[in-house]
Amino acid sequence: MVAAGEIKLRVVEEYARTNLSIDLGAFKETAFDESAGIVSVTPAVTCGELNAYLSGYDRFVSTSDCPTVGLGGFLLQGGVGMGFSGWGYAAEQIASIDVVTADGELVRADAQSNSNLLTSALPVGLHSSIARVFYFSASGR
Numbered sequence: 001m002v003a004a005g006e007i008k009l010r011v012v013e014e015y016a017r018t019n020l021s022i023d024l025g026a027f028k029e030t031a032f033d034e035s036a037g038i039v040s041v042t043p044a045v046t047c048g049e050l051n052a053y054l055s056g057y058d059r060f061v062s063t064s065d066c067p068t069v070g071l072g073g074f075l076l077q078g079g080v081g082m083g084f085s086g087w088g089y090a091a092e093q094i095a096s097i098d099v100v101t102a103d104g105e106l107v108r109a110d111a112q113s114n115s116n117l118l119t120s121a122l123p124v125g126l127h128s129s130i131a132r133v134f135y136f137s138a139s140g141r
C-alpha cells in the first residue's frame with residue numbers, strides 16, 4: 001500500500017506487518033511555473049501547505065479547507081475543495097501526473113501519453129502504481 005498524509009499512520013500500522021508499505025510522508029516538494037500557471041506538487045504536501053506556497057504568487061487551488069489533508073489521497077479520490085460549486089472536483093484541474101508503475105517505470109501520464117493512467121487514476125486511485133508528482137492549474141486569487 002501507499003500512504004502519504006494525515007491518515008497514513010493508522011493504515012500503515014494496520015498493514016505494515018503483512019504487506020509492502022511505502023510511506024511518502026517526507027516527500028514534500030512544490031514548484032510553480034508562472035508562465036504556464038502550472039503548479040507541481042508531490043503527494044505528501046498538504047492542502048494548507050500548497051495554498052500557503054501559492055499565496056506568494058497570488059494563486060490558489062481549490063483544496064480542502066482542512067489544511068492537514070494530504071494532496072495525494074485528496075486528488076486521487078477526486079477532491080471536493082472549497083470552490084467545488086464553481087470549479088468542480090480538484091482532480092479536474094490536473095494536467096498530468098508523473099507515475100511510478102508497478103514495473104518500476106517512471107512515466108508522465110497526460111492527455112497525449114499514458115492517458116489510460118490519468119483517466120483510471122482520477123477519481124478512483126492508482127491501485128498498483130504510485131503518483132510521484134501532480135501537475136495542475138493554479139487560479140488567480
Ligand SMILES: Cc1cc2nc3c(=O)[nH]c(=O)nc-3n(C[C@H](O)[C@H](O)[C@H](O)COP(=O)(O)OP(=O)(O)OC[C@H]3O[C@@H](n4cnc5c(N)ncnc54)[C@H](O)[C@@H]3O)c2cc1C
Nearest residue numbers: 002003004005006007043064070072073074079080130131
Ligand atoms: C479532517 C479531514 C478533512 C477532510 N476534508 C476533505 C475535504 O474537504 N474534501 C475532500 O475531498 N476530502 C476530504 N477529506 C478526505 C481526504 O481527502 C482523504 O482522506 C484523502 O485520502 C487524504 O489524503 P492522504 O494523502 O492523507 O491519503 P492517504 O491516507 O495517505 O491515502 C489514501 C489512499 O490513497 C492512496 N494513495 C495516497 N497517496 C498515493 C500516491 N502517491 N500514489 C498512489 N496512491 C496513493 C493510498 O494508498 C490510499 O489508498 C478529509 C479527511 C480528513 C481526515
